Amino acid sequence: MTVLRSTRSRGIRVAAGLGVLVVVAAGCTGNSADDGTGSQSSAPRAASDNDAPGKKVVIGFSGPAADHGWLGAINSAAKAEAGKYSDVEFRTAEGTNDASLQISQIETFINDKVDAIVLLPTDGAALTEVATKAMNAGIQVVNVDREFSSPFAARTTILGDNYGMGVSAGTYACKLVKDKNLSNPVIAEIAGIDALPLTQDRSKGFADALKACGQTVDNRVAAAFTVESGEKEASNLLQAAKKIDIIWNHDDDQGIGVMQAFDNANRHEFAFIGGAGSSNAMQWIKDGKMEATVIYPPTQAADGVRLARLLVQQKGLSDLVQVEVPRRIVLNAPVVTKANVDKYLPLGFKS
Template identity: 50%
Template sequence: MPETSRRGLLFGTAAIGAGALLTACTSNEKKDEPAANEQPVDDKPGKAVTIGFAGPQADHGWLAAINANARAQAKKYSDVTLDITEGSNDTAAQIGQIDSLINKKVDVLVILPADGKALTQAGLKAMRAGIPVINLDRIFADPQAFRCYVGGDNYGMGVNAGKYIGEKLKDKPNATVIELSGPDSLELTKQRTQGFDDALKNYPNIKKVARQAADFTVESGQAKMAQLLQAQSKFDALWNHDDDQGVGALRAIDQAGRDGFLMVGGAGAKSAMDAIKADNSVLKATVLYPPIMASTAIDLARALGQGKGVSGMAGLEIPAQVTLFSAVVDKDNVDEYLPQGFS
């Protein structure tokens, strides 16, 4: 769905692609007077904003968390009305839902397309109708189809998984790793694999010997992991792109009675973090792909609808891109990240 690679500079938990973080007003400025190039931005009620939210069907833990985060963030603001669609994985149905929001003349649209390429025309239609679009996660094929992109760092996710495994195996001669990816039809899967492969280049003692693509579901994770286990009698590490399909992968591993390797997951499900904390399985870490990006999208949509900039950033406009950082969670920091884990 071709999302372009989002490898922006990383600032703590987020990366801003079209703006730089800046300090607040200098100490000799009055606190009630913003700098000349800034508008005052705060959480006080302002102009009423109706935000339309259209996403795919929440048939996956991460997608359900996206919807939950969007709703929770909108409820924080008395000046925001959230009009959220039922969600669909059918392209025609999602286009119809977006058309309905356009006809309602919402102030801003937040769209997480089931397929970025297929939904590009819907984004363009909204923008041409004068409704700014926040494109969430799966990017449209045409940059004119959105005002701002908010998403995770898929390439960085793969890089951080590769670095974590690399550091664990750097002293092991002839180490081997395998990969359980997401659907190869998604650009984000290609980015995660590319990041992982690029990170492993820094560890010449490690070789990736097998890869299977699953579908981000428990069932596909179990089936594809069973195939990997049958084909590979021994390996040292597994990089699994998604914690939902990781549930199935762990089932296959348990059924096969296999151990002697470490597993790194992806996304940051609570079940994965619980397993990491318990430290009683091969799963030793997960690389975050934070669904709190939906909260960020709501904040930016509100600012956009009210004609505000973003606190802590220069300029009168919101940024063109925000990319969240993919932190690695293991037993050393799992307690810190557990509150962010999604069911």
């Protein structure tokens, strides 16, 4: 989805589905748990009423320039999430793709002695030093989407799953092959920028999942996460492949151009799978113009805001026995189809 997003971990999925991390289970601390020995366990539990107002938390947020639908959703979702809490003072720096400017923004937050910083870095390596400085100053840093190069630069890291996106798309493609009883299916892929690790991870996940059902990618082009490049590369793909059964496009923003190419060529005979989860894609699914899309959660910074608040208030995730916020959280990459699109539609971002 974003041109600069870094490679994602394929670690433990702590939060799945909608990417909502904090689930309020009001009143559960009043329930005693049987430890299996017949006695009642007195082991401490994570806070249960996490949304109740608590200690005031000042959070500084620095994110990217909103030059892409997914990036715009990242910023707006973070601001909206902070607005839900009366105990959060949210300070937003201007969105930027300039690492030097973003470093100065973090320096300002440090000087202002904010309680926490939620940071989606323009470049993880470039922002590592200043993020470490913030941590050393006692500020809780939540790293979002593009990882720092040192574990000391953040208290916790929240990520999407690029490899998992590919696996989800490939697994769904395998299901289509079986359900449609396709013999010798032609499977195509419209990737993003090939030089980026995120694209490489998505493609590898897709290929690995297809391999599990004996399939391969027959035709592949790489675009640049833009509408124009999507249309151009999809047109090239259609000219090269006279028969296609399934197409996976990595990014729903570039998918607008991809769909235009399909319309221009009057080619809609294939199952079209997208990636990211834009509102455009979800509407196409509802209208029957698109088979599915794979979510790359635009909630990551919003989830980061929640985590930052919990960290400062010394709370944990209410659905975990562990009483502290985990060090690393990788969000799930679910497949959205006509059967479940209404569930995910509220998370769809405008391309």
